[in-house]
Amino acid sequence: MAKLRIQAKRFLSMVGGLKPRKIAFLCHHNADPDAVCSAFALMRLLSKSFRLRATIASPTGASKLSRKVSSELGFAVEPSLATEEWGAFVLVDTNTLSQLKEWEEQVRASGKPVALVDHHTRHQDSSEMVDINICVEDSTSTSEVVFMIAEAAGLKIDRLSAQALMVGLAYDTRHFTYARSETIRIAAHLVERGADVEKALTTLQSRMERSERMARLKAGQRAEMHRIGKWLVVFSNLSSYQASAARALIGMGADLAAVGGGKKGELRISLRSTKEFLEETQIHLGKDLARPVAEMVGGKGGGHSTAAGVTGTGDAANITRRILEILHEKLRPKE
Template sequence: MRISLVAPEGISRISKQVLKVIPAFFIEDLDLKFIESIFLVDTSTIKQLGEFGERILKLRKPTIIIDHHAKHPETKKIAKLFLINEKATSTCEIIYNLYQKFKIKPLRIVAQALMIGLTFDTRHFTLSNLQTFQAAAGLCKLGAKPEKAVELLKIPLGKSERIARLKAAQRMEIKEIGNWMLATSIVSAFQASAARAIIALGADVAIVGGEKKGKIKVSLRATTEFHKVTGIHLGRDLAIPLGKLLNGVGSGHAIAAGIHGYGNLNEAITHSTSLLMNLLKAT
């Protein structure tokens, strides 16, 4: 069996750091004509894959989705099999459970790779539950080292990212909705990082948008408390409908989501705020 690992949009800075210790080789493109099946891992929507995703849609190869995001309507059209658990805090947790279910013992290096993914997606275990720690404990028994995973993921913020965070705070607009603090802002890059920074400053919900070459990107973040009390799921309740509204795509988790679309950025922020306010009124 021949397996190819593909990262169509390239490898991120943090992923490059991980690949220094995990022996995996990724390519950015692949001729899909001779591929028998496709696995999409931790990819909630096909549009995240850009032009490569368009080719997957056209060829209609058997596609298996392994993910912990909310199911996206577009992905439902192409998937032959879904392995989705929205309660899992990471896709690595799902994969570890698959090893357990089929009684397969992963190699130590595989266990370490899963530990790194688990650590990253849970923000160093700050977004964890019982199942997360059970998976982590199981990986430790297989030889994974959580302290090495934490150390590997410690990458200092670059100057551009720090500037984006500061500008987001400087341009921030705050709305009080009942007992909740909503903050919106606009920066040209690092929207997700800026949204996380705004949450750290004290907001319950952060909406940060940016525009580049006619494309809009909006990052949504919320506190765990906001989700627990309101039941609002940023990915399902905001990102997916807003993605459609902006002729693009939205997806994500309960407290972290993103939207890629087209149109007017200020209107996109306004639509996001209005939808959130309507959802809060309904709770």
Template structure:
């Protein structure tokens, strides 16, 4: 992917999924850094802003790249849109989606696209084996001989650490990339330190409420949990895995009828069952709730519409059927 050949004197939009996590934020920022001196106009959009943790990295690493939380005017004309770390158009704001649909599109991602690429796709760079979009963007920048400053390198490293669960999920290729990034000036200690997160009282309350609503199901030696909470879903999912679940679904409905589901599993669950939450479970749930879903092997999400209690049961039924090859009533396997 020759950046100068593609983007010199072009107007470029760079964007990713809503509430950008560290991988989405780091990969988007790194690519924006590379293109700011090549493109005639560059607009970086993080739909609905950065996640709390991503914002912390952005500020602490002094990432000097302006960004918008949405497209400010639909009259903006772009030569290219670049979509990173996003395998569903439902993960974008409506304004961003409208711009992307009428602009030549480039996709850079490590997720599986279950649906066909949009008709306006011009180029796709999908590298599932690199485990993060940050690693893909790093390789693109290196192949274009772009000198990357240490703060951007540290941000890229953080994106890789985040999506590989601090290298718990890793392969030799990714380890070599991590070593190269550190050799070039990334601050490994800082990348790890900033990942530590202090909870405020709202997050603590969300975790406690989710624990009170928790239901647990047993299939063989696997423990599957499901709960409902309308904020801090990722934090809740982490807590429930730490409590002992192998898989957790967190259902939220901040505004009816829209519904969102996130799912997380332990690496051990994926290694032993080969069930990918993103590819095998959340895509199916997304279709059933008349929306879309996808994600990683051990982390996925879906958006659509429905009743939260019915969607909770749907999550359990979908996973159990995949595990056993047949349908089983959740009442039979629920721990009480």
């Protein structure tokens, strides 16, 4: 907490020193509810202490569910950004600049202060680029990190900010399935500040689009299964909805699922595993799989212990072979 207090103080000092105070809170492409809710809450927290002109933006816009969430909470996520209009950038739930897509080079070339607030595995690219890096890797969501910043800096969380953070917590923990003790502590504090858990869960309810349901079914049809010891490792390929399909394969019984594919020469791979697989093998998808695979495809990779992703170029079949090589090496019985 002492380190976080220092980081929070530096962050507030950066914001306070901006003239004019114009900040763009940037979320990753197709931003999920944790990203947009943590950005919204952080923007409101800072606005209580400083007079800000601010925006929340995500390349090409937020996800369908995030648009529903933002509409219910009363804020907007912009799909476009004029970088020259803003005095600083805060990357929220975004651990590498490549997740900003076409905005990456604009932010790099702007020469303006960049802060990062996140909970994913630290990425060297971002660590070198940002001026302030507040990354709490063992947190289950960026919403948790925003609460911790507020707590460390003595910032007051109002009811609407508390509700936004509750939605973010609920989303990234899969309705608290992956909650840790700190998550429950934070959730309790948010309730004290006016957050409604039941309303947060209702906000996250959404009928899956037909195209996504079809993609999941196709992933099952194309599934290629490998057995490594006691573990079932499943690969599939889709041009879209890779993350959703990987989650579906886990739900069908896979211990680890990897779904790859893409459009226009870009390759995207989504990795998912069960909590049991992580606890017994200690294989962290972000560090142990996504990073080495990203190096092979000349792209970027990272994420959480049980959910990670890679973007780059190359052949999905080669990636399957590389993942299997890594798994066989790490799961080889110790002599």
